[in-house]
Amino acid sequence: MSKFSLGKYLLPTYTILAFVFLMIPIAYTFIFSFNDPFKNTTGWQGFTFKNWTGVCNNIDVCLAFGNSLLIATIATIVSTILGTMLAIAVTRYEFKFRSATNLLLFLPLATPEVVMGAGLAAQFLNVGIPKGIGTVIVAHILFTLSFVVVTVKARIATLDPKLEEAGRDLYAPPVQVFAKITLPLLLPGIMAAALLAFALSFDDYIITAFNSGTEVTFPKYVFAAAVRGIPPEANVIGSAVFIFAIALVLVFQISGAMRSKALAKKN
Amino acid sequence: MATEFVARGADLELVGIRKEFPGFVAIENLDLKIPAGEFFALLGPSGCGKTTTLRLVAGLDSPTKGKILIGNKDVTTDKPHERPVNTVFQNYALFPHMSVLDNVAFGIKQRKVSDPMPKALEALKLVELEHLAQRRPAQLSGGQQQRVALARALVNRPSLLLLDEPLGALDLKLRRQMQVELKAIQMEVGLTFLHVTHDQEEAMDMADTVAVMNKGRIEQMGAPETLYERPKTIFVSKFLGQSNLFVGDVAESNSDSVSINVAGNKITVPTKRAEKTTGKIAIGVRPEKATFHEDQAPTSAAGLNIIGPGEIIDIRFTGVSNQYLIEIPQIGKVTVFAQNVGKSPVTELGAKVWVSWKVEHSFGLSDLPAENGEGK
Ligand SMILES: Nc1ncnc2c1ncn2[C@@H]1O[C@H](COP(=O)(O)OP(=O)(O)OP(=O)(O)O)[C@@H](O)[C@H]1O
Ligand SMILES: [Mg+2]
Numbered sequence: 096m097s098k099f100s101l102g103k104y105l106l107p108t109y110t111i112l113a114f115v116f117l118m119i120p121i122a123y124t125f126i127f128s129f130n131d132p133f134k135n136t137t138g139w140q141g142f143t144f145k146n147w148t149g150v151c152n153n154i155d156v157c158l159a160f161g162n163s164l165l166i167a168t169i170a171t172i173v174s175t176i177l178g179t180m181l182a183i184a185v186t187r188y189e190f191k192f193r194s195a196t197n198l199l200l201f202l203p204l205a206t207p208e209v210v211m212g213a214g215l216a217a218q219f220l221n222v223g224i225p226k227g228i229g230t231v232i233v234a235h236i237l238f239t240l241s242f243v244v245v246t247v248k249a250r251i252a253t254l255d256p257k258l259e260e261a262g263r264d265l266y267a268p269p270v271q272v273f274a275k276i277t278l279p280l281l282l283p284g285i286m287a288a289a290l291l292a293f294a295l296s297f298d299d300y301i302i303t304a305f306n307s308g309t310e311v312t313f314p315k316y317v318f319a320a321a322v323r324g325i326p327p328e329a330n331v332i333g334s335a336v337f338i339f340a341i342a343l344v345l346v347f348q349i350s351g352a353m354r355s356k357a358l359a360k361k362n
Numbered sequence: 363m364a365t366e367f368v369a370r371g372a373d374l375e376l377v378g379i380r381k382e383f384p385g386f387v388a389i390e391n392l393d394l395k396i397p398a399g400e401f402f403a404l405l406g407p408s409g410c411g412k413t414t415t416l417r418l419v420a421g422l423d424s425p426t427k428g429k430i431l432i433g434n435k436d437v438t439t440d441k442p443h444e445r446p447v448n449t450v451f452q453n454y455a456l457f458p459h460m461s462v463l464d465n466v467a468f469g470i471k472q473r474k475v476s477d478p479m480p481k482a483l484e485a486l487k488l489v490e491l492e493h494l495a496q497r498r499p500a501q502l503s504g505g506q507q508q509r510v511a512l513a514r515a516l517v518n519r520p521s522l523l524l525l526d527e528p529l530g531a532l533d534l535k536l537r538r539q540m541q542v543e544l545k546a547i548q549m550e551v552g553l554t555f556l557h558v559t560h561d562q563e564e565a566m567d568m569a570d571t572v573a574v575m576n577k578g579r580i581e582q583m584g585a586p587e588t589l590y591e592r593p594k595t596i597f598v599s600k601f602l603g604q605s606n607l608f609v610g611d612v613a614e615s616n617s618d619s620v621s622i623n624v625a626g627n628k629i630t631v632p633t634k635r636a637e638k639t640t641g642k643i644a645i646g647v648r649p650e651k652a653t654f655h656e657d658q659a660p661t662s663a664a665g666l667n668i669i670g671p672g673e674i675i676d677i678r679f680t681g682v683s684n685q686y687l688i689e690i691p692q693i694g695k696v697t698v699f700a701q702n703v704g705k706s707p708v709t710e711l712g713a714k715v716w717v718s719w720k721v722e723h724s725f726g727l728s729d730l731p732a733e734n735g736e737g738k
Contacts, residue, residue, distance in 0.1 A: 260422050261455040263442040264515070265469035275468075279459045 098172035128330035144326040153328040159316035160332050166228060166303075166312065167296040170235035175289045177236070178243025181280070185244075186251045203241040211238060219306065228310030234306045235299065235346060238291035246291060250284025297336075371399040372433030372446065372521035373421065381578075388414045389578040392428070396498035396571070396677040398521075399552045401545065403565035406599070408574035411557040413452060415575075416524045419556065420449045432522055443472070448515035452526040454507045456499035461497040462486065469518040480602035488547065498529075504531040509540070516547065523548075526559040529564065541568055562602050566590065572695035574598045594637050596644060596731050607694045607731055608669075615639050620726060621716050625692035626735055627669040629724065636726030644727040650699040651723040654688060654715040667724060669693060670716030677711060688715060 131141040151157040184190075185197055203211065215234050216226070224230060258280065262272040276286075300314040307315065317329050389411045396402045406531050409702040417423040417431060421442035430438045437445050448469065467482035475481065486492045489509035499507055499577045508531050515523055526543075539722050545568050548555050559565050565572050566586035573583040574597070580684045582589060582598045593599035596607065608629050612624035620639045621630040647667075654670075662668055672690030679685075683699045690696055696717050 139685070255455065257451060257453065257455040258457060260442070260447070261451060261457070262421055262468070263422065264447070264449045266443045266472040267440075267468070268443050271472065276457060 109337055124330045125334045125337070128132040128323075128327055128334045130327050130330075134325050139333060146331045150331045151327050153326055154327040155311070156313075156332060159311045159313045162228060162310060163297055163313035166231050166235055167293050168298045169232050171289050171293040172241055173232075174236045174239040174292050175285060176245050178240050178288060178292075179247050181240070182244045182247035182251055183277075186248055187256075191263065200244050203238055204245065207301075208301040211307075212302035215302065216305040225304055227310050229309070230306045230308075231303055231312070235303050238302055239295050240351060241290040242291050244293060246288035247281065247284050249286075250281050254280050259324070267306055368722050370521065371552050373398045373431070374522055374554060374556065375429075375431040375434075377429040377431070379415075379418060379430070380426045381411070381423065382416060387578065389418075389425075392578070392580060392694055394573065394583075395581065396554060396556060398554055400570045401548050401555045401557065403569035403572045404556065404558045404575055405560065405562060405565040405572055405601070405669075407560060411458060411578040412560075412575060413526055414578075416449060416526050416556065416663045418559060419522070420447050420737070421445050422523055423702060424450075440710040445731060446521040448520040448522075449524040449681055450508075450511045450515045450526060450528040450644055452530070454499075456507055456510055458515070461496050461498060462491065462502070465499065465510060466514045466517055468514065473518070478682040482513075482517055485513040488516065488543075489513045505536055509531060509593065511521065512540075512544075514732070517554065517588050519551060519627035520680070522554045522556065524598045527559055528557075529559075529561075537564075544568065563564050566602070572602075574601055576601075590648075592635060592725050593646070594725075594727060595729050596727055599727060604649050604697060606649060606652065607644050607646045607727070608693065609642065609644045609730060611642050612640055619721065622667070627693065629669065630721045631726040632722055635722075635724065637728035638726060643729060644728060644730050645724050647719050647724050649685070650683070650701075652696070652698045652717050652719040653700070654686065654698050654717045656713060656715055659716045662719050665721045668716055668723055669696070670712045671714050672717065674711055674713045688717060690717070 128146055129144070130139060130144050131143040131145065181200065185193060185200070188330050214235070215230075215237070219226060254277070258277055259272050263269075265300075267275060287354045298314050300318055303312050303315060304318075311319075313329075313332065317325060317333075318331060320326055363548040372389050374394070374396040376392050376394040379389055379394075380387070381389040384447075388607065388684075392415065404415065406412055415423060418425050418695075420433075421437070421440060421444075425438070428438075429436055434444060440636070457468065459467070463479070463482055463486065463587060466485050467478045470478040470481055474528060476581065483495065486495055489512055491509055491513065495501060496726060501511065503512065508528060512528055515525075525544075531542050540566060542556075544557075548552075557565070557569065557675055569586060572586050572589050574581045574589065576597050589598065590602055593602060593605070599605040599607065608622070608624045610624040610629065612620055612732060613628065614621040615633070617633055619630050619632050620636045620643070621628050622643060623629075629645050636643070636645075654674075659670065660666070660668060667733075668687075670690055672688045674686055675689045675695075676687035677684060679702070681702065683701050684701065688698060688700045689695045698717060
């Protein structure tokens with residue numbers, strides 16, 4: 096094997112480079128969350144845990160973060176419920192304008208955010224609703240809804256209608272069939288949709304900027320702060336969210352692996 | 363075995379059932395009555411409407427027209443969960459997110475029967491799967507899944523059990539074993555079984571009554587022996603076993619027998635075994651009822667049909683019997699089975715032979731073969 100092998104060297108090198116490229120901003124954020132903000136925040140000043148222990152000393156960051164959490168949570172819950180019902184309706188039931196509904200549900204995915212944000216802002220102005228957290232939540236429900244529908248629909252497509260029929264045949268009235276069979280089987284899709292909706296809502300800037308008035312969300316805060324140099328507290332929150340997300344994924348992966356290992360042992 | 367929550371089997375009656383799908387009539391006009399406690403087999407080729415019929419009985423589809431009665435109660439508009447019926451689905455439809463045991467317990471839990479788990483375990487024992495109770499369906503083989511599906515339906519002791527080819531995925535040995543067990547269970551608990559299959563042997567072996575279905579209609583219904591010995595239509599005579607058919611105009615007809623003339627050969631059927639006694643009719647005989655004679659025609663006698671001479675054009679050894687295909691000029695091909703008892707009269711291709719069978723083994727059919735058919 097003296098021949099130069101493309102797969103043996105080039106591919107790993109390329110993969111490592113791509114990975115490094117992806118990780119640099121995250122690593123930067125993480126490292127700078129330990130930066131001691133002595134004078135300015137653009138350069139490395141020294142190592143400290145102060146930012147992590149006293150993250151809410153910078154009350155603006157924490158308020159913005161709290162707003163974002165609140166908005167994302169409510170928007171996720173509402174759009175997941177609505178989106179799941181919509182997805183079931185358009186895949187399982189025949190009704191007039193079904194294909195039109197399908198198309199309209201898809202449209203927001205293709206619409207530029209600027210257009211949607213500006214359009215919504217104009218509508219709120221028209222009907223005289225003052226901008227604030229409420230309007231942001233409405234806007235976020237609106238733009239995450241399509242993502243939820245698309246995700247849940249994909250899951251429904253894999254669901255065998257025979258299973259629900261078997262449930263009905265086994266004495267389960269419709270509500271029980273939904274609770275015991277349909278919902279549990281759709282749950283992975285619904286969870287994925289909810290996570291997606293949360294992530295989209297949490298870091299949305301454009302639509303939020305149009306519809307939030309004077310309220311500040313985390314992305315809005317970071318965006319404004321970036322002009323002067325991002326405060327280390329923002330880096331702390333960014334890193335924490337990232338670590339939380341990774342931990343979540345790991346927990347799922349490990350518990351899944353353990354479950355299949357336990358089953359393998361049993362057999 | 364759990365007997366304390368046994369329901370008795372109930373009659374099933376279908377009256378004038380018609381089922382249309384958009385642009386397609388799946389069932390034209392179906393009348394059917396299955397007495398309580400009977401093992402009834404619905405036999406038919408793929409796509410003839412067997413599954414559709416079961417779905418109508420289970421309530422998963424509603425008929426375009428007609429009535430469904432279970433135990434003399436009209437259930438046509440009842441929802442599936444309100445009917446005392448359970449189905450073993452053609453492709454199992456086990457709940458993938460539940461353990462095998464939870465699958466089996468689903469129905470009795472829904473009906474709030476006491477002690478659901480022990481009963482479910484009992485049902486799993488019946489199909490010899492109690493050691494896999496905690497597995498998920500995806501971790502079972504096809505045959506095991508099928509047995510779980512069976513247990514999941516049986517545990518409910520429904521008045522009427524619908525089985526949609528429940529043994530299709532099993533290997534021959536397990537299939538035979540399950541057939542015996544199914545039959546035993548059915549006799550023991552006295553449930554009414556409506557068993558769909560396209561395996562004719564299975565239908566004849568297990569059922570008290572067999573109905574042969576074709577293109578959304580019941581062609582013939584009766585005890586397995588009757589159906590085999592006296593098929594009434596071309597389709598039934600071909601679908602249940604093999605048949606030699608001869609078509610000709612009726613030449614003689616009286617209260618005893620009906621004869622037709624086929625290219626100069628007289629073929630006779632007892633009048634009581636003929637569906638039609640005038641005009642052009644088809645008469646058939648089973649290959650194992652016919653014999654052939656070498657060298658010279660057998661002396662003609664009353665009560666014997668003789669045709670020939672013809673030529674043996676194919677011989678097949680199938681183990682228990684030899685199958686001879688004989689080409690008779692102007693009549694066509696005739697199949698004869700001879701038991702393999704070591705003294706077969708002729709085994710040479712090309713031999714000149716006559717074929718004969720007893721008149722009492724002939725059967726007269728109500729319809730004629732499709733036009734392109736030769737003697738068949
Ligand atoms: N939902 C439906 N819409 C339209 N046509 C249907 C529908 N369901 C079944 N059919 C048609 O009705 C006919 C009968 O179908 P059915 O499933 O009852 O056949 P089957 O006798 O069970 O066949 P198999 O032995 O292959 O299972 C078929 O021709 C099928 O194409
Ligand atoms: Mg079928």
